[in-house]
Amino acid sequence: MNNTSNMVKVAVVGGEGIGPEVTAQSRRILDWFAAKRGVPMTLREAQYGVIPYLETGKVLPEDTVEAMDEADAILWGATGGPETKQVPPAARKAGSLLSLRSKYDLYANLRPIVAHPALAGAAPLKAEVLKGVDFVIIRELTSGIYFGEPRGIETLPDGQRRGFNTEQYTTNQVRRAARAAFELARTRRGKVCSVDKANVLETSVLWREEVIALHTQEFSDIELTHLYVDNAAMQIVREPRQFDVMVTGNIFGDILSDCAAMASGSLGMLPSASLGPVDRFGRRKALYEPVHGSAPDIADKGIANPLGSILSVAMMLRLTLNRAEDANLLEAAVAAALAAGARTMDIAEPGATKLSTAEMGDAVLLALEKVAGKERERA
Structure with missing residues (x-):
């Protein structure tokens, strides 16, 4: 029996839109x-968004803040x-995801791109x-243009309006993102591609x-290797298998990871x-989430794809709980469910039966039982 002092605390925050359904x-x-x-x-459910705001005046009520802290x-x-x-x-900004990334210094965002043969x-x-x-x-997640100052919208003397944002990076901000990439590459195929726009931007x-200096x-x-961001977008679509670990700044990573979703079949x-x-x-705070919005x-139709959220659990098992075998088991179960034909609307071939969100959850749980049973037989 596990001692409660060894328990990993997990806050489960469904949020808004399809978030609660997939979570x-x-x-x-x-x-x-x-x-x-x-x-x-140990799991603790907590609310976020418009529902708690209407009750408490905060999108992040005190109970949720405590659970996440x-x-x-x-x-x-x-x-x-x-x-x-x-x-x-103002209330939305105070409790935004960007504010949480900053509060917990969640500087390294890892987004795996895997093409399942079944899809x-x-x-x-x-x-x-x-x-x-x-x-x-x-993707470097707590710096760059999303956080740089000054920023705003102003009216010029001639009456025109001007919006402005500031892209900025420091040595340490670049190096810790690059370090995460190099360390991950050592556990994979030993290749890092750094993406930037060094032919135009001083940042x-x-x-x-700084990436080159740390590498040396x-x-x-x-x-x-290095790619300019426009070429990287093309290469992700042209020959995505060439990449092992890609590291880049905040805004480029935001865009490229959605582009790369097409190499996995769906953003979901x-x-x-x-x-x-x-x-x-030796511990580190971590937030796990599907990439989709x-x-x-x-929302509320029961048709959203929960696999992005479920595969985020696999990342949690590997990175926070140090349960690599369990992470592999879950990923194998997702692959098995897909191979058996489980499809939600967004990944369904023409004529395929479309599962609801809960039915896809059922399919993964059934596959987990089967994959775990085969594992026991081999043992």
């Missing part, structure tokens, strides 16, 4: 691993949607392009120089992990 299925997966595999964790890992759903018009911009028929790219695709985009010149000093065993398939610095006890057009 409900991830919660079922977490419950399965706690019950069937003895994974030592105490948590080792946060399982996040989504934020945003038409109903957010009920929340004043080749539904993917927008050709099957031969997708064969063997398995890479990770590391990108700094980015490239500490990671010369890793193969390092993509998980992510946002990691903070390692503390003196709140998708308000399909």
Whole structure:
């Protein structure tokens, strides 16, 4: 029996739009691993968004703040949607996802891009392009143009309005993102591609120089290449299998990871992990979430794809709980469910039966039982 002092605390925050729907299925997966595999964790549900705002005047009520502050890992759903018009911009900004990234210093965002063979028929790219695709985009998450100052909208003397934002990076901000990429590459195929726009932007010149310097000093065993961001977008579509680990700044990573979703079949398939610095006890705060947004057009219809959220649980098992075997088990179960024909609307081939959100959760749980049973037989 696990001692409660060894328990990993997980805050489950469904949020808005389809967030609560997909997170409900991830919660079922977490419950399965706690019950069937003895994974030592305690789960605490918490609310975020317009519903708690209407009750408390805050999108992040005190109970939710406490749950996330105490948590080792946060399982996040989504934020945003038409109903957010009920929340004043100042209240929304105070509890935004950007503010949480800054508060917990979640500087490294990992987005795995894996092309499942079973989805080749539904993917927008050709099957031969997708064969063997398995890479990770590391997006620097707490700096760059999303956080730089000054920023704003002003009226010029001639009456025109001007909007402005500031793109900026420091040595340390670049190097810790690059370090995360190099360290990850050492556990994979030993290749890092750094993406910038050094032919135009001074921040990108700094980015490239600092990545090269760190590589020379500490990671010369890793193969390092560089691409401009426009070329990187083309290469992701042209030949995505060439990449192992890609590292880039905040805004470029935001754009490229959505582009790379087409190499996985659907945005609904993509998980992510946002990691903070390692503390003196060897722990690091982490937030796990599907890459898709709140998708308000399909919210409450029970048709959203929960696999991005479920695969985010696999990342949590690997990165926070240090349960690589369990992470592999879950990823194998998702692959098995897809191979058996489980499809939600967004990944369904013409004529295929479309599962609801909960039915896809059922399919993954059934596959987990089967894959775990085969594992026991081999043991």
